[in-house]
Amino acid sequence: MDISQSPGFYAIAEADPDRPAVIDADGCTTSYGELLARVNQVSHGLRARGLGEGDVVAGVLPNGLDAVVMLMATGQIGLYHVPVNWHLTEPEIAYILGDSEARVVVAGEAYARAVPGAEVGVEGLAAGQPTGAPAERTSGAVMWYTSGTTGFPKGVQRALPGAPPESVVPLYTWFLGEVCDLRPGDGVHLVTSPMYHSAPCAHTQFALHLGHTVVITPKFEPVGILELVARHRVTNAMMVPTMFHRMLQLPDEVKAAYDVSSLRQVIHTGAACPIAVKQGIMDWWGPVLYEYYGSTESAIAFAVKPRDWLARPGTVGRPAPTFEAKILDEAGMELPAGEPGMIYIKSSLGTFEYRKDPVKTASSMRGEWYTPGDIGFLDKDGFLFLCDRRTDLIVSGGVNIYPAEIEAAFLEHPAVADVVVIGVPDAEWGHNVVALVQPVEGVTPGPELTAGLMAHCVPRLARFKHPKVVEYRDELPRTPTGKLSRGKVREQYLASAGG
Incomplete structure (x- = not known):
């Protein structure tokens, strides 16, 4: 294993302080030296608040410089950093902050009202603090929250390395080089998605460790992305298939107006990409x-480079370096090539646990093997093809949505006797959320009830979780044990819709 000796962000900033580090949405450039000075100030400020190794800091921050500062500051003083989705409702945010036991919360000005007691931006933490490196530097980690079948998010927690960043970073930059051909140097990385998601957050962090310039856009807009690529000569970016779909829909004259020849690696993950869409972009x-498949828990488990995909359209790749994979049937027996079953993976890079939930951790493991809960098969050359996402997971626009959480909110409404939420294929979003509702006896279904149900969701669920379609059923199928037959509901719905 030839690990590239990239020194990482902190050393690069010391050696080359004038190198451009971050270009924000307003076009303002922050150099590596300026960024390191602020990162060090915030590191000192967090320690001044009494935080020590293993403590948790949360950020409810928009894409921008403060989000980057928090990521790199916690990363050198042994803290867990929890990026929080700012689209969540106040109760949803409060749950994550309480469950993570965050001792300090930093919020963007627009979100501070939803987070009582939060620091507004990083200014307060940085004020009056020295710009030099903190003593006894040790690597922190990001702890992302991911939902499970219960609908309640759980923190994916990994053991801290117990070593300074410079001794840990080379392994991960080597890994990214093997998977995505990303190398240290003068690259330009474009952030296109909210940094509270694991992949955009991780790629931002490691772009800096590679010495790249990070260009941040607050939100995805097709023409705006093309303009940024052309203006900054972007070399690499992280996207989801929905973005490809939208850009392909642009008029030919608009697409031709922007020079995208600087692009070397555009990495996508988060949802299955239709073959025609991926081919159209290439x-x-x-x-x-470059595509990879994994989860917040497993990180990058499978990966495929462009030419391998072109030779095997539809694959999500072979096991990434340090990973092993196998396909098991329901009895736990390994299946031969071409036979679909549950995907299991393991890595020598280490394991994870769900914070404060050993039962959930154990339920996702078979010995030292972890399953993301998805069905797929390996071909004779070891390339993975996905058959379906986990049964109840909806992936819409690259975002995971869990039906149980939406169903729980609907069942709080007095007019709902039963409900099932499913994902229905959609060409642009991957899936749309559809709620099939069984009203209580005596309640008349119709537009008035639908409006009431949607209003009921507003304080309980983030907007992206709201169903796009609500339909009514006299009865929903359940097994004799009371378990909802979600697969049967989905089949019936698609059949009736002609899908």
């Missing part, structure tokens, strides 16, 4: 699409 941009 016809336009060239063979630059």
Whole structure:
């Protein structure tokens, strides 16, 4: 294993302080030296609040410089950093802050009202603090919250390395080089998605460890992305298939107006990408699409480079370096090539646990093997093809949505006797959320009830979780044990819709 000796962000900033580090949405550039000075100040400020190794800091922060500062500051003083989805409702945010036991919360000005007691931005933490490196530096970790079948998010927690960042970073930059051909140097990384998601957050962090310039956009907009690529000569970016779909829909003259020839690696994950969409982007941009498959828990478990995908359209790749994979049937027996079953993986890079939930951790494991809960098969050359996402997971626009959480909110409404939430295929979003509702006896279904149900969701669920369609049923199928037959409901719905 030839690990690239990239010194990482902190050393690069000391050696080359004038190198551009971050270009924000307003076009303002922060150098590596300026960023390190603020990162060090915030590190000192967090320690001044009494935080020590293993403590938790949360950030409810928009894409921007403060989000980057918190990521790199916690990363050198042994803290767990929890990026929080700012689209969540106040109760949803409060749950994550309480469950993580965050001792300090930093919120963007627009979200501070939803987070009582939060620091507004990093200014307060940085004020009056020295710009030099803190003593006894040790690596922190990001702890992302991911939902489970219960609908309640759980923190994916990994053991802290117990070593300074410079001794840990080379392994991960080597890994990214093997998977995505990303190398240290003068690259330019474009952030296109909210940094509270695991992949955009991780790619931002490691772009800095590679010495790249990070260009941040607050939200995805097709023409705006193309303009940024052309203006900053972007070399690599992280996207989801929905973005590809939207850009392909642009008029030919608009697509031709922007020079995208600087792109070398455009990495995508988060949802299955239709073969025609991926092929269309590579016809336009060239063979630059790198794909990986994994989860917040497993990180990058499978990966495929452009030319391997072109030779096997539809694959999500072979096991990434340090990973092993196998396909098991319901009895736990390993299946041969071409036979679909549950995907299991393991890595020598270490394991994870769900914070404060050993039962959930154990339920996702078979010995030292972890399953993301998805069905797929390996071909004779070891390339993985997905058959379906986990049964109850809805992936819409690259975002995971869990039906149980939505169903629980609907069942709080007095007019709902039963409900099932399913994902229905959609060309743009991957899936749309559809709620099939069984009203209580005597309640008349119709537009008035639908409006009431949607209003009921507003304080309980983030907007992206709201169903796009609500339909009514006299009865929903359940097994004799009371378990909802979600698969049967989905089949019936698609059949009736002609899908």
